[in-house]
Amino acid sequence: MQILDGKTLGKEIQEEIRLEVEKLSKKPHLAVILVGDNPASKIYVNTKNKTCERLGINSTVITLPENTTEDELKLKIKTLNEDSDVNAILVQLPLPEHINTANCIKEISPIKDVDGFTPENLGAVICGKQPYAYPCTPFGIITLLKRNNIEISGKHAVVIGRSNIVGKPLSLMLLKENATVTMCHSKTKNLKEITKTADILVSATGNRIITKDMVKKDAIVIDVGIIRNKEGKLEGDVYFDEVKEVASYITPVPGGVGPMTIAALMKNTFELFLMQNK
Amino acid sequence: MQILDGKTLGKEIQEEIRLEVEKLSKKPHLAVILVGDNPASKIYVNTKNKTCERLGINSTVITLPENTTEDELKLKIKTLNEDSDVNAILVQLPLPEHINTANCIKEISPIKDVDGFTPENLGAVICGKQPYAYPCTPFGIITLLKRNNIEISGKHAVVIGRSNIVGKPLSLMLLKENATVTMCHSKTKNLKEITKTADILVSATGNRIITKDMVKKDAIVIDVGIIRNKEGKLEGDVYFDEVKEVASYITPVPGGVGPMTIAALMKNTFELFLMQNK
Numbered sequence: 187m188q189i190l191d192g193k194t195l196g197k198e199i200q201e202e203i204r205l206e207v208e209k210l211s212k213k214p215h216l217a218v219i220l221v222g223d224n225p226a227s228k229i230y231v232n233t234k235n236k237t238c239e240r241l242g243i244n245s246t247v248i249t250l251p252e253n254t255t256e257d258e259l260k261l262k263i264k265t266l267n268e269d270s271d272v273n274a275i276l277v278q279l280p281l282p283e284h285i286n287t288a289n290c291i292k293e294i295s296p297i298k299d300v301d302g303f304t305p306e307n308l309g310a311v312i313c314g315k316q317p318y319a320y321p322c323t324p325f326g327i328i329t330l331l332k333r334n335n336i337e338i339s340g341k342h343a344v345v346i347g348r349s350n351i352v353g354k355p356l357s358l359m360l361l362k363e364n365a366t367v368t369m370c371h372s373k374t375k376n377l378k379e380i381t382k383t384a385d386i387l388v389s390a391t392g393n394r395i396i397t398k399d400m401v402k403k404d405a406i407v408i409d410v411g412i413i414r415n416k417e418g419k420l421e422g423d424v425y426f427d428e429v430k431e432v433a434s435y436i437t438p439v440p441g442g443v444g445p446m447t448i449a450a451l452m453k454n455t456f457e458l459f460l461m462q463n464k
Numbered sequence: 465m466q467i468l469d470g471k472t473l474g475k476e477i478q479e480e481i482r483l484e485v486e487k488l489s490k491k492p493h494l495a496v497i498l499v500g501d502n503p504a505s506k507i508y509v510n511t512k513n514k515t516c517e518r519l520g521i522n523s524t525v526i527t528l529p530e531n532t533t534e535d536e537l538k539l540k541i542k543t544l545n546e547d548s549d550v551n552a553i554l555v556q557l558p559l560p561e562h563i564n565t566a567n568c569i570k571e572i573s574p575i576k577d578v579d580g581f582t583p584e585n586l587g588a589v590i591c592g593k594q595p596y597a598y599p600c601t602p603f604g605i606i607t608l609l610k611r612n613n614i615e616i617s618g619k620h621a622v623v624i625g626r627s628n629i630v631g632k633p634l635s636l637m638l639l640k641e642n643a644t645v646t647m648c649h650s651k652t653k654n655l656k657e658i659t660k661t662a663d664i665l666v667s668a669t670g671n672r673i674i675t676k677d678m679v680k681k682d683a684i685v686i687d688v689g690i691i692r693n694k695e696g697k698l699e700g701d702v703y704f705d706e707v708k709e710v711a712s713y714i715t716p717v718p719g720g721v722g723p724m725t726i727a728a729l730m731k732n733t734f735e736l737f738l739m740q741n742k
Contacts (some may be wrong), residue, residue, distance in 0.1 A: 195480070287594065305591070309583030312590045312636070313628050315566065342654050348589045348639060357647070363624060364651040366658065369635070373642040375618050380644065383657075 187420040187430050190330055196445030199329070200241055203456050207242040208402045216274040216300065216458035217266050220368075221259060222252035231278055237448055243455055247270075256285045260293045267295040273459040274300035276451075279288070290429045297461060300454045303351065311355050314362050318461065319454040324356035327388065327408055328363070328447030336406060336435065339364035344381055346370045347390035348421075352410055356388060389423035398428040406435040411441050465708050468608055468686070468715045477607070478519055481734050485520040491738035493522040494578065497539060500530035500560045506542040509556050515726055521733055524550075534563045538571045542739030544575040551579035551737040556730075561601055575739060578732045581629065589633050592640050596739065597732040602634035605666065605686055606641070607731075614664075614684060614713065615645030617642035623649045624701075625668035629690055634666065667701035676706040684713040688721050697714050 231247055238245035239430040248262065259281075259325050263366050266272050267383040275298045277463060281287050287314055291299075297318050302325070303354030305315035320328075331338060341366040368380055374390075380386055382401040390410035401407060422439030430436050432450045437443055485491060494516055498509050506734070509525055516523035520651075526540065544550050558644055559565050569577075574584040575596050585595035598606075609616060621643040626629040635645045650669075659665055659678040666673050668688035679685060689701030690741045700717030708714050715721055 208691070288591065305587030306583050307587075308590045309585075309587030311588045312632055313566065313583070314632075340651050342658075343652075354590055354592075354639075358632065361632075361647050361649075362647070366646065366648050367651040368644065368646040369639050370644050371639075373618050373644070374644040375620075379661075403648075 187433055188334075188435050190334060190406075192330055192437060192443055192446040193329060193441040196326075196449040199449040200237065203243075203346065203452050205215045206456065209271055212463065213242055213244050214270055214273050214455050215245045215246070216276065216455045217248060217269075217272045218276045218278060219248045219250065219319065220278045221250045221254050221261070221263060221285070222416075223330050227278050227280070229393070231341070231423065233448065234451060235274070236341045237452060238292065238455070242450055243452065245337075250283055250442060252284070256370075259290050260286060263290065263293040267298060269454050273462055274298055274455040276300050276443060283415075286296065288436060298458060300451060300458060301351075302355070302454070308350070308355065311358050314358075319458060320359065321351050321355045322450040322451070323390075323410065323447045323456070324359050326448075326450040327356060327410070327443060328359055329450065330443070330446050331386075333404070334435065338386070340366075341385035341406075342366045342368070343386040343388065344368045344384035345388045345390070346355055346374075346377070346381070347388075347392075347410070352390045356390075360386070364454075387423070391423050394421065394423060395424065396424040396429060398425065398432055401429050401432050403432050403436040405432070407433045408443065410438050412439060413443065427446065465711055466612075466713050467607075467614060467708075468684075468713050468720060470604070470608055470715060470721055470724040471719040473523060473608060474604075474727040477513065477727040478730060481521075481730050482519045484734065490741070491520055492520055492733050493524070493549055494553050494554065494733045495524045495526060495547075495550045496554045496556060497526045497528065497537070497544075497562070498556045499528045499532050499539060501694065502558065505556045505558070507542040511726065512554070512729060514703075515730060516733070519730055521730065532560070532563070537563060537568050541568065541571040545571075545576060548705070550576065552576055552733040552739055555579050559714070567627045576736060578729060578736060579629075580633070582731070586628070586633065591635050592636075597623055597736060598637065598728070599629050600732065601668075601688065601725045602637050602719065602729040602734070604726075605688070605721060606723050607728065608686075608715070608721070609664075612713065616664070619663035620644045620646070620647045620649060620661055621664040622662035622668065623666045623668070624652075624655070624659070624673075625666075625688070627668065630668045634668075640663070645685050646671050653696055669701050672699065672701060672703065674702040674707060674719045676710055677705065679707050679710050681710050682712040685711045685715065686713050686721065688724065690717060 302319040302321040310317035343360045348371045388407045390409040409422035409424040580597040580599040588595035621638045624742040626649045687700035687702040
């Protein structure tokens with residue numbers, strides 16, 4: 187059994203980007219919009235900000251009050267779209283309930299859409315085309331597999347969870363890599379029967395559900411869940427200690443998919459900058 | 465075993481649309497662009513044209529020569545986008561090889577994209593949102609299941625074939641209906657093991673591959689293939705005569721998915737008209 191160490195690989199990728207950025211006269215610039223006072227969002231935004239700093243990427247955090255209207259947020263996005271000094275725009279989710287998330291995301295110029303969430307970029311993913319940016323978590327997972335020389339083609343990948351930002355784009359990206367892909371979710375019957383057939387098992391539910399008896403021998407297990415348990419410790423969807431006994435590769439939580447997502451965000455910011463400065 | 469009779473249902477749906485159109489003072493208008501001399505395309509376009517006529521829908525076929533440039537085609541699409549008399553635009557595929565299909569499809573205004581192929585409409589499908597129009601074949605298949613009162617939720621659907629116009633959007637639409645969905649293709653290993661687990665089996669490969677031993681007892685079998693055999697007869701992916709012995713429902717070829725696709729095209733034309741005339 188081998189641990190898929192996202193922490194170390196994430197740092198490697200960050201270092202690669204830092205060295206590339208160092209060579210540039212003009213620096214990439216990521217603008218993050220944070221609406222309201224969600225404490226978890228503040229932590230995420232802070233982490234992104236600090237990572238940018240370490241890599242020599244300029245970053246701006248625009249904080250807007252909780253009672254910001256949808257039109258005000260859209261106007262802010264528009265201003266950033268038109269600002270040639272900004273290369274990448276990230277709207278931190280979740281937005282306050284009175285704002286329609288999809289309508290605001292749609293406003294982001296696809297070539298600055300660092301999260302890969304606009305219809306144009308997701309539309310490219312479904313067509314098997316290269317979007318300006320892939321959604322960060324799926325992109326991080328594919329990178330983690332590839333950089334560990336794990337063959338995807340011909341494997342049966344089972345993805346649990348069908349969110350727009352992880353499950354669905356990841357399924358389509360695994361499909362593009364020639365995996366046979368099964369998409370499971372809360373309405374799936376006989377989940378265990380299906381997960382037992384997975385060569386690559388990805389769980390992205392936010393619930394502790396994956397036990398040893400659900401995993402085929404030598405499966406590759408990717409855990410996207412992040413749950414804070416009663417003792418305040420971070421855990422994933424997967425019962426790591428028991429599942430690692432049957433898996434051939436497994437991601438830990440923390441230190442697996444999380445750092446790969448941040449690395450993917452930095453990579454996207456850098457690549458969008460290059461595209462805009464060709 | 466019950467035959468899923470797309471021919472009869474397709475006619476029913478056409479008749480429903482015809483009655484609705486009859487009530488309208490202004491009529492919907494479908495514009496079809498046909499580039500070059502592909503004989504199969506000519507037949508398809510002709511069928512669409514005649515169906516429109518029967519339903520009281522205006523239709524225009526714009527034929528362009530084989531040597532039309534990409535820019536000329538885009539300009540034509542632009543003109544139709546701006547023509548308020550045209551509600552629905554269909555670019556008949558395949559296009560000549562010197563034309564980039566994706567680039568041209570992208571030019572169609574999403575609200576006139578009757579085939580549901582633009583990135584904006586496919587992007588909505590991946591997000592589980594309502595596009596202006598769903599791709600016609602998947603839309604026809606979902607309609608065939610629903611109008612026959614076949615429950616999709618909780619079922620395991622296996623879709624063979626991963627095209628942008630059938631396999632991938634259909635998989636996402638079945639997912640939205642709460643099926644567990646497996647996407648298979650030419651690189652899938654142990655295909656039979658997977659198809660044997662399908663409650664709903666959809667084959668869209670254009671090859672005769674589905675034999676009785678690949679189908680679970682009482683499965684619902686949807687055949688998207690259309691192959692002309694040596695005797696000039698139309699056949700599907702499925703060996704109908706033997707598979708019907710194990711299936712609970714099965715579509716024939718011809719008379720299954722084909723007529724449902726045409727009905728979906730007419731439905732889309734009508735719905736786009738309504739949206740534009742709200």
